[in-house]
């Protein structure tokens with residue numbers, strides 16, 4: 001988990017103006033290489049300059065796992081280059097994050113409510129940020145589903161697609177316009193190895209992550225048309 005965070009942190013430190021990066025397969029593929037070549041730390045001398053230059057990072061699904069770990073790791077950046085908005089659908093589950101965040105809480109890390117299945121909650125969260133601006137979006141929220149397809153209901157399957165795929169789409173519908181206008185931004189999507197290879201009894205989960213991969217690949221072409229820098233392939 002820690003080295004996932006290190007990879008993403010390195011990626012986020014790049015000076016490029018925009019990137020779309022499908023990050024989980026990164027761990028075992030060429031994408032790790034792409035992360036590594038983008039390291040270019042900003043040079044902030046004084047704290048107030050660092051604060052002014054802080055990149056706004058919004059992460060979804062921070063109540064546990066990768067999202068929590070990433071939020072804490074990025075908020076602990078020793079040069080304080082990032083202001084992290086660690087979001088979760090149910091803020092009653094924030095205790096683990098609060099504990100892990102320690103002194104960064106209220107400094108470089110703030111917790112906000114955001115449910116990727118609820119467009120209003122996404123918009124309310126983004127609107128609550130200073131100038132609604134996000135420099136780095138980390139789409140991490142996701143749910144798993146394991147078992148033979150005959151044992152799963154269509155409603156359960158729709159719920160997986162709604163979170164893993166449409167959750168990303170909803171986020172981007174809200175966040176992309178501002179990034180496009182500013183011609184600046186990073187988008188990191190936590191996908192899965194199952195977005196490029198199916199695995200037994202993960203049929204619906206894999207389908208949701210394949211959808212994510214296809215969506216991002218297509219969107220990457222559009223991003224190029226906006227003269228935006230890309231890091232994924």
Ligand SMILES: NC(=O)c1ccc[n+]([C@@H]2O[C@H](COP(=O)([O-])OP(=O)(O)OC[C@H]3O[C@@H](n4cnc5c(N)ncnc54)[C@H](OP(=O)(O)O)[C@@H]3O)[C@@H](O)[C@H]2O)c1
Pocket residue numbers: 024060061062063064065066067088089090093114115116117140141142143144163167190191192193
């Ligand atoms: N761990 C792995 O081995 C692995 C491998 C490949 C890919 N991934 C991907 O990595 C991402 C994070 O997974 P994880 O392993 O860290 O699992 P996790 O610990 O279960 O974390 C998933 C997070 O997503 C949140 N979430 C679920 N539905 C949401 C919604 N509608 N709106 C906002 N947040 C929601 C969960 O919140 P609640 O606490 O409220 O449920 C939780 O915070 C997922 O996209 C997953 O598919 C993980």
